[in-house]
Amino acid sequence: MLTIKHQSTIEKAVKANHERAFYSQYPEHPKAYGEQAPEEGHNRFKAQLNTPFSQLLQSxxxxxxxxxxxxxxxxxxxxxxxxxxxxxxxxxxxxxxxxxxxxxxxxxxxxxxxxxxxxxxxxxxxxxxxxxxxxxxxxxxxxxxxxxxxxxxxxxxxxxxxxxxxxxxxxxxxxxxxxxxxxxxxxxxxxxxxxxxxxxxxxxxxxxxxxxxxxxxxxxxxxxxxxxxxxxxxxxxxxxxxxxxxxxxxxxxxxxxxxxxxxxxxxxxxxxxxxxxxxxxxxxxxxxxxxxxxxxxxxxxxxxAGVNSVILDSVTDIDAVMQNLAFSVSLYSGQMCTAPQNFFIPAGGIQTPNGTLSFDEVVEKFKNAVTALVTNPKMGAGTLGALQNDTTLQRAHNAGKLGAKVILEGQPLVNEEFTHARGFTPAILQVDSADRHIFEQELFGPVLLLVKTKDTDESIQLARQMAQQHGAITCAAYAISPDTKEKITEAMNSVFTPVSFNFTGFIWVNQHAAFSDFHVTGGNPAGNxxxxxxxxxxxxxxxxxxxxxxxx
Amino acid sequence: MLTIKHQSTIEKAVKANHERAFYSQYPEHPKAYGEQAPEEGHNRFKAQLNTPFSQLLQSxxxxxxxxxxxxxxxxxxxxxxxxxxxxxxxxxxxxxxxxxxxxxxxxxxxxxxxxxxxxxxxxxxxxxxxxxxxxxxxxxxxxxxxxxxxxxxxxxxxxxxxxxxxxxxxxxxxxxxxxxxxxxxxxxxxxxxxxxxxxxxxxxxxxxxxxxxxxxxxxxxxxxxxxxxxxxxxxxxxxxxxxxxxxxxxxxxxxxxxxxxxxxxxxxxxxxxxxxxxxxxxxxxxxxxxxxxxxxxxxxxxxxAGVNSVILDSVTDIDAVMQNLAFSVSLYSGQMCTAPQNFFIPAGGIQTPNGTLSFDEVVEKFKNAVTALVTNPKMGAGTLGALQNDTTLQRAHNAGKLGAKVILEGQPLVNEEFTHARGFTPAILQVDSADRHIFEQELFGPVLLLVKTKDTDESIQLARQMAQQHGAITCAAYAISPDTKEKITEAMNSVFTPVSFNFTGFIWVNQHAAFSDFHVTGGNPAGNxxxxxxxxxxxxxxxxxxxxxxxx
Missing domain, CATH: 3.40.605.10 (Aldehyde Dehydrogenase; Chain A, domain 1)
Structure with a gap:
């Protein structure tokens, strides 16, 4: 093999591909790229506006x-x-x-x-x-x-x-x-x-x-x-x-x-x-x-497209979980292929170290967590971003007409920096496990569904069916018992869907890290x-x- | 990793898979398996005849x-x-x-x-x-x-x-x-x-x-x-x-x-x-x-199925080449997926160290080499074997009706050990490069076509087209000049067909060795x-x- 300029970069990347531990060649923080870079980039972007893109070497x-x-x-x-x-x-x-x-x-x-x-x-x-x-x-x-x-x-x-x-x-x-x-x-x-x-x-x-x-x-x-x-x-x-x-x-x-x-x-x-x-x-x-x-x-x-699920069974810290999920569903207004859409919650509620939290209490906590995030002036607009197109906006607008119980209505997002921005806060809907016609469609954008199930077994069964029939790129699950975790893993992996367990803090199910997480496994209808x-x-x-x- | 009984066998095989040099775990000579083994196997085979196969663990x-x-x-x-x-x-x-x-x-x-x-x-x-x-x-x-x-x-x-x-x-x-x-x-x-x-x-x-x-x-x-x-x-x-x-x-x-x-x-x-x-x-x-x-x-x-080609351009030892090809076409009566069918020979003949051998001389030498092999009592029946089914026999029988010039008629094979064997010697036909309708079909069994082309460039072009349109698993080529070899390699590899150059002696294009030769590349209609x-x-x-x- 020849000695090539970037050999060490390539070889480190090959090693990282196989080890699947944390690895990154390009730092994700903007500050890593020099003080002038952001402004210079912004200026070049502005100069490009209203002119032909003439930099291509095509004729x-x-x-x-x-x-x-x-x-x-x-x-x-x-x-x-x-x-x-x-x-x-x-x-x-x-x-x-x-x-x-x-x-x-x-x-x-x-x-x-x-x-x-x-x-x-x-x-x-x-x-x-x-x-x-x-x-x-x-x-x-x-x-x-x-x-x-x-x-x-x-x-x-x-x-x-x-x-x-x-x-x-x-x-x-x-x-x-x-x-x-x-x-x-x-x-x-x-x-x-x-x-x-x-x-x-x-x-x-x-x-x-x-x-x-x-x-x-x-x-x-x-x-x-x-x-x-x-x-x-x-x-x-x-x-x-x-x-x-x-x-x-x-x-x-x-x-x-x-x-x-x-x-x-x-x-x-x-x-x-x-x-x-x-x-x-x-x-x-x-x-x-x-x-x-x-x-x-x-x-x-x-x-x-796919329909990503969250299975809620038991948690150690319900507030940390709700904050994490509120951020996941708000990030870029649900326009990520990895964004969760369907939240399966047992009718009997979920287990916590302080006893059972009833279904309605879980719903209330979820609603409050989303509301707190999107109305936070320092967080809301920056997390939700804007909607790419009008179809997504209309879908969010019309979420109330899907036939589900409306837990939280979406509304136009206030963005102080861009007052004309196409923004809409997440709508939260509640349905029963029998309402498949509602939750088996991909509702791309800021619409989420809380599905009341008989128990965690039904939650698993439905999440599995959604992945098998409609595809899934991710699945998040909250469970404490090793048996329940194994049951969820077996069921979701059997339809080639990866499971992320008990995510709280600065890690969200939406994120797939290069060199470690496979993105779209290729085994279900979400893609090959x-x-x-x-x-x-x-x-x-x-x-x-x-x-x-x-x-x- | 666990220590397992066959670990060394497996690891040697992994290494061989990657090195692609000669490797074999199971010796190909019957004598390697003990003196009694052939007879014992034969006896068990005879005992199995006219009885139910009851060894399966299925119910x-x-x-x-x-x-x-x-x-x-x-x-x-x-x-x-x-x-x-x-x-x-x-x-x-x-x-x-x-x-x-x-x-x-x-x-x-x-x-x-x-x-x-x-x-x-x-x-x-x-x-x-x-x-x-x-x-x-x-x-x-x-x-x-x-x-x-x-x-x-x-x-x-x-x-x-x-x-x-x-x-x-x-x-x-x-x-x-x-x-x-x-x-x-x-x-x-x-x-x-x-x-x-x-x-x-x-x-x-x-x-x-x-x-x-x-x-x-x-x-x-x-x-x-x-x-x-x-x-x-x-x-x-x-x-x-x-x-x-x-x-x-x-x-x-x-x-x-x-x-x-x-x-x-x-x-x-x-x-x-x-x-x-x-x-x-x-x-x-x-x-x-x-x-x-x-x-x-x-x-x-x-x-x-595929249509495998042989491109004849130039040789160092014409008799060695003809013996090799005669064996290749006779082996199991052309019933191998790797058997060559179409032989592209320039109208101007092929180059040898002793000057040009005319098209007709090449045809004559080929005919003689095949005849010598199949009529050799020690070689013929053992090389040709028998035809698996009547469809193949009928195809061989009817080769003369394909519309090509018959160079050598096939005939019932004499097998002294099995006098009732379904055997037929190879038919050799000659066509022009314009007779695509004849040579572009797979004629599975003992039928081969000598195609008279304008020159080696046309031979390459036709072999390439056959592989691209009808599939090919192998291609044999005889050429001395590095430029011609490179041209053949480029053309055939571009339609994902491997080329075997200048095979003579105890190696035949029909053979694909485990651990070294890929069998069916997956790039043309012969298979994926x-x-x-x-x-x-x-x-x-x-x-x-x-x-x-x-x-x-």
């Missing part, structure tokens, strides 16, 4: 368009992006492919880590871009689209580096045959399947796209990045940074192309069905996701991808072994 | 049936097997699953190696059973269904052991937060997706089934083994050996069930479509294989499985990670 566009609107100011960003036809994008990807394919994985990984360093220099530009397209708070925008996304990208690079170095490039095969030995020279090549297509979503335009982009690139595939038309800027900055480095290193920047489109004339299906596209990463709604998964001849990686299990890398290339008689 | 059968006929004697074996309904088989598999799933992979791997040792004690029983169901020669029957199959099974066990030990079962995750650290206890569980179904074929009933059986079992899945109704006995003996060991070790023998059926009332589709079946391994024709691959909600591993790349294991289970606040 031959058929037009320019853009339709992003800030969920905080409700004003258009006024940025336009170059548009390309699907044929043009695929042709350029194919043309760029051979040089990259024939570069060793060590060199590819090295260059890709260099692109992450370049993206790092734009972390604050990306943060403001994320905030004003997704509605995430500034802090979440910075962390999710910056260091956390880069860590997930490094995870994919490291897994690729590890897997493509799994077998020797060349090997002598010598079979003893008594008086002589048969000899063959063999070589093993990891042939990329691509080009790849990465389809982004409007809520996590960078975090959900970088893993697929880097998984494609490290395995030797060119990649076409198709962002959601309402959240282009954050990933456009990242793609532009990747293109800069590729060009500086003597590679064709078309190895990573941006494929912006508009709501009026979308190109996603055309790209998906293009015979040249062989790999598709998709984040978004289940209906389109199921379509993508059904396409013949494509290797597909999806993260779709996982950041980053080995398959996320292996399904993007094919091992081919050639043989030759020695001396020939 | 509750709905009837008994069997329809095997020896391709050597053309007489029914007269053996019957217990029949079970699909529901019954799946129910029993599900019931057996939890204990096995909750056993560590180390213990599972140890027990599974023990089952291979048990199978080894039946190598000769299986050899005679294979010979008299498939029509393979005795030596091929012994090697393919015995040591080679066991080596492939060990390869799968070792890959499973390696992959399921990739992550720690438990890990402490500690995130520094300035003045304190967040701590989570995490555990990572490999949750099996099964039950699995392994569908066998009539030509390689053991070699093609053991890898899927062992890949399912090592990853914690119960498996149902559905052999071809005309080749049940060889795998029935193996399944029975596996059941014996499972029971001895305190496990439910239903973890590995035989699901015999009949041509008149097949149960394969019912099993495939059973909602309880989650994993399917399939070997056989492309039409059924494509159906299996299309089933929603199943993880599928296939080996289907590969013995044994990591995906062959990884797609059978899901990593699920659970988290818990420490001290809770």
């Amino acid at each position: 031959g566009e058929s037009g320019w368009a853009g339709e992003e609107v800030s969920p905080y100011t409700m004003e258009p960003l006024g940025i336009t992006y170059p548009l390309f036809t699907a044929d043009d994008l695929v042709e350029k990807a194919v043309a760029a492919a051979p040089q990259w394919r024939n570069t060793t994985v060590d060199i590819r990984a090295d260059i890709l880590v260099e692109t992450l360093e370049r993206i790092q220099s734009y972390f604050f530009d990306i943060a403001y871009a994320t905030m004003h397209t997704t509605g995430q708070s500034f802090m979440m925008s910075f962390q999710a689209s910056g260091p956390h996304a880069n860590d997930r990208a490094l995870e994919a690079i490291a897994m690729g580096y590890h897997e493509l170095n799994r077998y020797p490039a060349e090997q002598l095969w010598e079979k003893p045959m008594g008086k002589f030995a048969l000899q063959l020279k063999k070589n093993f090549r990891a042939m990329p399947k691509g080009p790849g297509l990465v389809i982004g979503c409007s809520t996590f335009p960078v975090w959900n796209s970088l893993p697929g982009i880097y998984a494609d690139l490290v395995t030797g595939n060119p990649v076409i990045v198709k962002p959601h038309p309402r959240a282009i800027l954050p990933i456009a900055i990242a793609v532009s940074a990747i293109q800069q480095v590729l060009q500086e290193k003597g590679f064709n920047p078309n190895l990573c192309q941006l494929a912006a489109d508009t709501s009026a004339t979308p190109i996603t299906k055309t790209l998906c069905e293009h015979p040249g596209i062989k790999l598709i990463d998709y984040t978004g709604g289940s209906q389109f996701g199921n379509y993508v998964e059904s396409l013949p001849g494509k290797s597909v990686f999806t993260e779709k 991808a996982s950041f980053t299990n080995p398959e996320f890398i292996l399904r993007r290339f094919v091992w081919v072994g050639n043989r030759e008689v020695t001396g020939s | 509750g059968e709905s009837g008994w049936a069997g329809e095997e006929v020896s391709p050597y004697t053309m007489e029914p074996l007269g053996i019957t097997y217990p029949l079970f309904t699909a529901d019954d088989l799946v129910e029993k598999a599900v019931a057996a699953a939890p204990q096995w799933r909750n056993t560590t992979v180390d213990i599972r791997a140890d027990i599974l190696v023990e089952t291979l040792e048990r199978i080894q004690s039946y190598f000769f029983d299986i050899a005679y059973a294979t010979m008299h169901t498939t029509g393979q020669s005795f030596m091929m029957s012994f090697q393919a269904s015995g040591p080679h199959a066991n080596d492939r099974a060990l390869e799968a066990i070792a890959m499973g052991y390696h992959e399921l030990n990739r992550y720690p079962a438990e890990q402490l995750w500690e995130k520094p937060m300035g003045k304190f650290a967040l701590q989570l206890k995490k555990n990572f569980r490999a949750m099996p997706k099964g039950p699995g179904l392994v569908i066998g074929c009539s030509t390689f009933p053991v070699w093609n089934s053991l890898p899927g059986i062992y890949a399912d079992l090592v990853t914690g899945n119960p498996v149902i083994v559905k052999p071809h109704p005309r080749a049940i006995l060889p795998i029935a003996i193996a399944v029975s050996a596996i059941q014996q060991v499972l029971q001895e070790k305190g496990f439910n023998p239903n973890l590995c069930q035989l699901a015999a059926d009949t041509s008149a009332t097949p149960i394969t589709k019912t099993l495939c479509e059973h909602p309880g079946i989650k994993l399917i391994d399939y070997t056989g024709g492309s039409q059924f294989g494509n159906y299996v691959e299309s089933l929603p909600g199943k993880s599928v591993f296939t080996e289907k 499985a590969s013995f044994t790349n990591p995906e062959f294991i990884l797609r059978r289970f899901v990593w699920v990670g659970n988290r818990e606040v420490t001290g809770s």
Whole structure:
């Protein structure tokens, strides 16, 4: 193996991928990036507004368009992006492919880590871009689209580096045959399947796209990045940074192309069905996701919708639990794929060290915890952020019409910094375990359901069924008895859903840490991808072994 | 990790899987297994004839049936097997699953190696059973269904052991937060997706089934083994050996069930479509294989039909090449999935150290080499074996009607030991590169096509197209110039087909060695499985990670 600039970074990441202890290459605190960085990033973001995004190293566009609107100011960003036809994008990807394919994985990984360093220099530009397209708070925008996304990208690079170095490039095969030995020279090549297509979503335009982009690139595939038309800027900055480095290193920047489109004339299906596209990463709604998964001849990686559950059985500190859950449901107004939606609470209440807390008392405590958080002027707006789009706002508005008992009505969120922000506080509804038609739908956004069950066994059974039939990315559970914990683990793991037990304090079920937590296990209807299990890398290339008689 | 009986065997196999040099756990020479073993095996095989196969540890059968006929004697074996309904088989598999799933992979791997040792004690029983169901020669029957199959099974066990030990079962995750650290206890569980179904074929009933059986079992899945109704006995003996060991070790023998059926009332589709079946391994024709691959909600591993090519450009020793190819096409009468079918030869002939050999001279030499082999009383019948079924015989009979120029007519094979054997010598046909409709079909059995091309570039182009459109498992090429070799490698590898260069002597393109050669790369229409790349294991289970606040 060659000595490469970022070898130590890559090797530490490979080790972290396997140890699954805490590891991070990119500090999550903004202060780690220098005093000037935030303001410089903000200034560049402001300068970008109302101008064409001209930093891409792509040419031959058929037009320019853009339709992003800030969920905080409700004003258009006024940025336009170059548009390309699907044929043009695929042709350029194919043309760029051979040089990259024939570069060793060590060199590819090295260059890709260099692109992450370049993206790092734009972390604050990306943060403001994320905030004003997704509605995430500034802090979440910075962390999710910056260091956390880069860590997930490094995870994919490291897994690729590890897997493509799994077998020797060349090997002598010598079979003893008594008086002589048969000899063959063999070589093993990891042939990329691509080009790849990465389809982004409007809520996590960078975090959900970088893993697929880097998984494609490290395995030797060119990649076409198709962002959601309402959240282009954050990933456009990242793609532009990747293109800069590729060009500086003597590679064709078309190895990573941006494929912006508009709501009026979308190109996603055309790209998906293009015979040249062989790999598709998709984040978004289940209906389109199921379509993508059904396409013949494509290797597909999806993260779709799910219904995440919380099972409440027994706790040691009810107030700490309620504060933790109130934060989990409020964080980015329930617009995270990991946000809990259904809270299963036994009709007989839950156990605490001070005796049983009745169902109604639990409901009251939950309501109070959410209310305290969202009305706290220092916490509310900063935690809830803004709603990315009107559909989510309407869903929150209409939560009272679902047929459930309304425990807490949602209402327009007061945001003193952005008075026009699209914000709405969480609605809390109560239903019975028989009201499946209500709680088995994904109610994306600030709507949560407290489900009164017969007992914890019914809670487990329902949470399991939801995951099996509708998918789940997470499950939180509060239980003291080892038997109950084991029962919950067995039931949820059997439908390939991870369980987080007894979270209180500064750790929330919504968070999946790079290098340690698999994100979307791939075993239930919530999706078939996982950041980053080995398959996320292996399904993007094919091992081919050639043989030759020695001396020939 | 525990110390287990077969730890050293497993660890050596893991190392071999990764080094991909020559490795074998089970010697391929019959003499390695003791002087008495062949006769004892033969006697047990003869004693089994015309009796029910009662060694299985399965009960509750709905009837008994069997329809095997020896391709050597053309007489029914007269053996019957217990029949079970699909529901019954799946129910029993599900019931057996939890204990096995909750056993560590180390213990599972140890027990599974023990089952291979048990199978080894039946190598000769299986050899005679294979010979008299498939029509393979005795030596091929012994090697393919015995040591080679066991080596492939060990390869799968070792890959499973390696992959399921990739992550720690438990890990402490500690995130520094300035003045304190967040701590989570995490555990990572490999949750099996099964039950699995392994569908066998009539030509390689053991070699093609053991890898899927062992890949399912090592990853914690119960498996149902559905052999071809005309080749049940060889795998029935193996399944029975596996059941014996499972029971001895305190496990439910239903973890590995035989699901015999009949041509008149097949149960394969019912099993495939059973909602309880989650994993399917399939070997056989492309039409059924494509159906299996299309089933929603199943993880599928296939080996289907392909059209394997030989590209002839230039040689150093034409006679050595022709002897090698004559053996390759004659071995088991072209009934191997790796057998070459289409020979692309430039109209201008091929280069040798003694000048150009014209197209017609090449054809003549090929014809003579095949004739010399098949008419050699010491070689012919032993190499060609017998034809498994009448469809293959009819195809060989009718080769002259395909519309090609007949270079060598096939004819009934003389077999002095088995005078009634279903045998037919290879037919050699000649076509032009324009006659795609003839050479783009898989002509399974003793039929080969010499295709006259414009030049080597056209040969490469056609071989590439055949692989891309119809699938290919192997490609042989004869070329001296490094540029030509590189061109062939690039073209064939780009459609995920391995190339074997300049094979002469005791090595043939048909052979794929365990621990070194991937078998079916998974990248073209010939199938999506590969013995044994990591995906062959990884797609059978899901990593699920659970988290818990420490001290809770």
